[in-house]
Amino acid sequence: MNDQGKGFDLARLLEERGAERYDLHTRHLNHQLPRMLHTLGFDKVYERAEGAYFWDAEGNDYLDMLAGFGVMGLGRHHPVVRRALHDVLDASLADLTRFDCQPLPGLLAEKLLAHSPHLDRVFFGNSGTEAVETALKFARYATGKPRILYCDHAFHGLTTGSLSVNGEKGFRDGFAPLLPDTAITLGDLEALRRELRRGDVAGLVVEPIQGKGVHASPPGFLREAQELLHRHKAVLIVDEVQTGLGRTGDFYAYQHEAGVEPDLLCVAKALSGGYVPVGATLGKDWIFKRVYSSMDRVLVHSASFGSNAQAMAAGLAVLAVMEEEETVLNARRTGDLLRERLAALVGRYELLHEVRGRGLMIGIEFGRPSSLKLRSRWAMLQAARKGLFAQMVVVPLLQKHRILTQVSGDHLEVIKLIPPLVIGEPEVDRFVAAFTAVMDDAHSGGGLVWDFGRTLVKQAVANR
Structure with a gap:
């Protein structure tokens, strides 16, 4: 290792300017965030965190029942994940050359697919919204149809494609035109039948338990929706960005209902270990082979930082901890x-x-x-x-x-x-x-x- 970069001292920078945190956000970032935090009395200064707790400068502990919107599945700074990231940095891997095949993405894909044995392949991106964007693109290309159905009050992300299947008007206002889409009520099979009869539906994207309001899909809905979709040559996309990786007491929330086998599955958040953003879209072999149908299309869908070594190491460590610690x-x-x-x-x-x-x-x-x-x-x-x-x-x-x-x-x-x-x-x-x-x-x-x-x-x- 060389000695370059000694002029940068992160600890000193934080010590000297950490107290400016709310002012810096007001001047340079989203100015409404500090305003909202001040109004609610949420403008705390947390000094450190571990597991399910934060501590302020006075040493008071705070219990975290939010987990960074679900990112911190293993809590903060789990020692196994932390050590894996140190190890991968110290390995000085030839990462992101783009013209080779590194082992870590394949190993993480293998581990993820073991929890959904009916799925075959994985695309790695950088977030939950990217995982959803990937699923929307793959569904439309693989079926040759333009329209995606979603559910009222759904949340699938805030980039343009995922925003098109966002069931909250407040998020969508002012950002039109979006993708062609139609919302149905979670559990409304008749509405699903009606839309599928039009013949232009590529798929339905659904959260097994909606994050907004914590509403579970009615018993039997996912299985019956899957049968209807397949009958009309459309696909079932299950968004497990928040519900996946053990959140609901099973590895994936869709697994609470027998017979459900989504065609595309989106995960992210907790897979990161709280350190390096990572998103993954798992899918069936026929879908991936249609999207990547020839060598000319090898890069038709990709992500600059997708499959990076740090994210893959974090994901592998998370899955190992989940297994070992039950x-x-x-x-x-x-x-x-x-x-x-x-x-x-x-x-x-x-x-x-x-x-x-x-x-x-x-x-x-x-x-x-x-x-x-x-x-x-x-x-x-x-x-x-x-x-x-x-x-x-x-x-x-x-x-x-x-x-x-x-x-x-x-x-x-x-x-x-x-x-x-x-x-x-x-x-x-x-x-x-x-x-x-x-x-x-x-x-x-x-x-x-x-x-x-x-x-x-x-x-x-x-x-x-």
Whole structure:
């Protein structure tokens, strides 16, 4: 190794300028992010992280029930993944020459395909949205048809192709024209039949459990949809970017339903180990062979940083850890425990409507209370902006109990829990105790929850 680059000292740079983090974002990046964080009181300064926890400069710990939107499946800085990245950097591999075949992509593809034995080949990109873009392109080319069906309230990414199958109007507004598409309701087989009869459908892209709102596909829907699609020479694309790699208590969420074998499968997020972005599109042999039909088409779909050594090493390490530490089993057991403990509170709190989900992907939905006092406050919030009550719960969970969570989607009264898959009973106890305290506060008619609610109402009215 040479001595070049000694003039750059990352530790010193962070020490000297780390305190400017919010100002730097305001001046040079998305200026609305720090504004939003300041408004919510989420403008914390985290100094370090490990596993399912962050620590601030005062040494206070924060429980992470968000996992970086699902990226941190193994928690932060897992030692095995970290060591694999050190090893691959120290190996000085001839990476990304583009005119050779490195071993790591083939080894990671082999490992991934072992969990979906009906699929044959893998394309590696750099993110979940790239994995979806790849699936959309492959489906259209392989079938010779232009139109992709998707579901209301779906989220598949924010690049132009994946945005075309995004079921949330707020994300799509102002970015038209997009790809030809049609939304159907999750579980509506008659709508699927109607669209397929038009003869121009390449495929249906679907999340087995929708991230927005945490809504599972109805029992039998994926299997029957698959049969209908194949009858009309269209393909089933399953988006497991968030639900895959153990999140729902099985390796893939579609595996909860017998007989489902998607033609194309999208994964990303947790495959990265939280370090190096990676996305993967798994597919059937006939689809890949149609896309890459000749040597002239060898680069017809590619990614400059796809299959890079660091990403492949991270992915291989993640799968090895999952097997050795039985991560999927832990997600199932801990998820069942957390969901059962939370569901037991539904009858106790009139503002708590439902607890649902699978494994460690749990939705907590709030609804209109029955008592007059709470009903009037609920109506005030709904008039200002739907979704404010869920935000009112998320804020004290962080500010008072040091637990990071998220509202499941815009205008939704749902909190989504997608913690690292390594949490156990102590973390379940901590979350349930904190959530119970916040619910007690909300139902008392005063306290931090409703004080912050007034702030949110003023902010919502001002933004109209």
